Amino acid sequence: MVNDTRQLNRMAVLTELLRIRPASRKQLAAASGLSAATVTRAVEQLIAEGVLVETSELVSEQRGRRAVLLDVVADRTFVVGVDLGASNARILLADLVGTPVERRELATPVRADAAELAEWLASAARDLAGDRWDRVERLYLGLPGAVGRDGSTISNAPNLPQVEAPGFLELVRLAADRPVGADNDANLALLGEQHFGAARAAPTAVMVTIGAGLGAGIAIDGRILRGARGVVGEFGQLPAGPLGTRLELMVTGPGIMRLAAEAGVRLGSPADLFATDASEPVRALRAHFDQAMLIVLTAATVSCEPEVIVLGGGIAKSLARDLGRYETVLEHHLGTAPRLTASELGDFAGATGAVVAALHEVYRSMGIDERAFGDLPVAAAV
Amino acid sequence: MVNDTRQLNRMAVLTELLRIRPASRKQLAAASGLSAATVTRAVEQLIAEGVLVETSELVSEQRGRRAVLLDVVADRTFVVGVDLGASNARILLADLVGTPVERRELATPVRADAAELAEWLASAARDLAGDRWDRVERLYLGLPGAVGRDGSTISNAPNLPQVEAPGFLELVRLAADRPVGADNDANLALLGEQHFGAARAAPTAVMVTIGAGLGAGIAIDGRILRGARGVVGEFGQLPAGPLGTRLELMVTGPGIMRLAAEAGVRLGSPADLFATDASEPVRALRAHFDQAMLIVLTAATVSCEPEVIVLGGGIAKSLARDLGRYETVLEHHLGTAPRLTASELGDFAGATGAVVAALHEVYRSMGIDERAFGDLPVAAAV
DNA sequence: TCATTTTGATTTCATCCAGCAATCAAAGTC
DNA sequence: GACTTTGATTGCTGGATGAAATCAAAATGA
Secondary structure, X not given: OOOOHHHHHHHHHHHHHHHOOOEEHHHHHHHHOOOHHHHHHHHHHHHHOOOEEEEEEOOOOOOOOOOEEEEEOHHHOEEEEEEEOOOEEEXXXXXXXXXXXXXXXXXXXXXXXXXXXXXXXXXXXXXXXXXXXXXXXXXXXXXXXXXXXXXXOEEOOXXXXXXXXXXXXXXXXXXXXXXXXXXEHHHHHHHHHHHHOOOOOOOOEEEEEEOOOEEEEEEEOOEEOOOOOOOOOOHHHOOOOHHHOOOHHXXXXXXXXXXXXXXXXXXXXXXXXXXXXXXXXXXXHHHHHHHHHHHHHHHHHHHHOOOEEEEEOHHHHOOHHHHHHHHHHHHHHHOOOOEEEEOOOHHHHHHHHXXXXXXXXXXXXXOOOHHHHHHOOOOOOO | OOOOHHHHHHHHHHHHHHHOOOEEHHHHHHHHOOOHHHHHHHHHHHHHOOOEEEEEEOOOOOOOOXXXXXXXXXXXXXXXXXXXXXXXXXXXXXXXXXXXXXXXXXXXXXXXXXXXXXXXHHHHHHHHHHHHHHHEEEEEEEEOOEEOOXXXXXXXXXXXXXXXXXXXXXXXXXXXXXXXXXXXXXXXXXXXXXXXXOOOOOOXXXXXXXXXXXXXXXXXXXXXXXXXXXXXOOHHHOOOOHHHXXXXXXXXXXXXXXXXXXXXXOOOOHHHHHOXXXXXXXXXXXXXXXXXXXXXXXXXXXXXXXXXXXXXXXXXXXXXXXHHHHHHHHHHHHOOOOEEEEOOOHHHHHHHHHHHHHHHHHHHHHOOOHHHHHHOOOOOOO
């Protein structure tokens, strides 16, 4: 049968429970639109499978029988999300509902070859998980490069070329003995910000990460836009500088230093460009930078009309003061502008997004409808 | 019941029939994954409702009972698609499966106010449909401006400001006594090319229209990307020209003429810029144009990594020779490039897309799952 | 203290619907 | 004219839902 009603309804109940956790059977019936009888039967089966448990009863002032609260068994399943940067790796262990339980920041073993890197990743994950390792169901990696739509072809990762080796992900899979997924780090950072950070409740959003390079992730209606070859969001490649230079050469850390050198200006670090008491030649450089940034932001805006653009990465930290100004100019040019905001999750945005992506895979394997992934997992109410 | 199996399966059968028309019950069972018994019952009901009919039997060389072919009753329902341009309006009558039955090109009554324009549209539609008018279920308009996500707020239509009047669509609805939808003309042109033109079988595609203005439509996985305020695809707003001028001022017809005048070059028409025997100063202008075009094309590529970019509009006609060159440069910059191709539907792309959009509304009202819209209606096999 | 009320969960029961398999229908083949 | 083959229909069974009755567990009030 194409349409297995039973399974469908069971998953609808589970989905609602993940959304409004914990909840009574009655609440689930109302939220899912199913009858109380069906919910009772679905819950019965889910409890038998060990997916749900009855938790403490809801204490209320009302009269009448007390509702029995249900919750998913969160600590039966864990995932590990890794943001494998060119210099540092952030690694995060989270449970089935997305609660982070362990986090760690390590130096990436940049000299390791693909096999050694895979081994290192697996042992780092094992280490982080400790005795929960046998309950870890998946790893997910954020990589500083383009990941093809198939989720295995990796290219364009000049800062960590080992990961481009064919079969790298397979090596990680073998070393960790777990399914492994991967995506571009900018995509995952956006996914993280959408579920737990600055882009909460913004199903259509862009995250621009500016540091050593320029990358962007685009999410439309809660889904990360992933091209076949991973060039989505490469706004840095726009040949929009003077003489057709690429924007990447203008707004990234190395680009700023190079431009300054060419102009005969001495900068201690890229951050000096943004000093409030800068000298006149630095200000001139700054004007060029601003123009390039505006092109990037305009391109991001017209590419999908996001509700919010999140800025992350080293350079973005220096831009906090300027977001309002950029927003005004965008509004002036386009008649409307997305909200510009700094990353909330900072260095762990990528690892957080990797956790979210890993959980989506787990949810998929459980049979939950993909259309619910936009708002799952839900950030725990504070 | 949240999940009405019966209705779901009936619509699955109808959807498959729309895809592989005409087909026997057995074919439908195979295509939909349902059992033959269920298909028989679903078809019985659909025939009773007048949605399907049995057509001539399939004559085959095989032995055995002949399959009875089924087809949707296409001429029971029509839609009208209109591309309301600033100077010309194209209007198209099509049946339920997207077969165009009447087409007409009229001068837009540019001096009419909103109410008069609405009346004019309604009578043009009535006129085109003739005695089929009572079977016309919907109108759909392509407008030279931004249409909000709600499908009624229209803005940014300087070339036909009447349509910005609040309630314009409501006036059309009243005048035609039919439901009316609207979208940006570039979006609809893309939709048309995706279903019947150059972007067939390309679920992710961009269409860039360059004429008096620059507009673009973006489709991802068969769905037109529609922003809340309609700035999606406004690549012409990128402030990427010299001194931050907008690209729109460089690649459109008026922009070309203006740049030429500023450079002291005399051009009879924008098309002269693309003459093969151009003089040296014209070639210099042409180089600037090419650079601006490359920025637009790069922006379009990194915005969603389309499989194909369709170029339409007056200026694009002059670019046919250059598409290969652009493609090569893009490939060189990005490592990968979409296929660049000229519009196949030409002036009627927008009206065709309006028909497709109208049919989607009709399909939706019939209960067909939106996820099937990506490949419905299907272009008739030649 | 105990009947009453209220609310949540479960169970009973009628109904609906899909799929399997048997049957019917309509052709060609030997 | 019996047999084979293929497509469509129908009888039957099992599974799943929802409405309503029932059970369960609490507070309330006489």
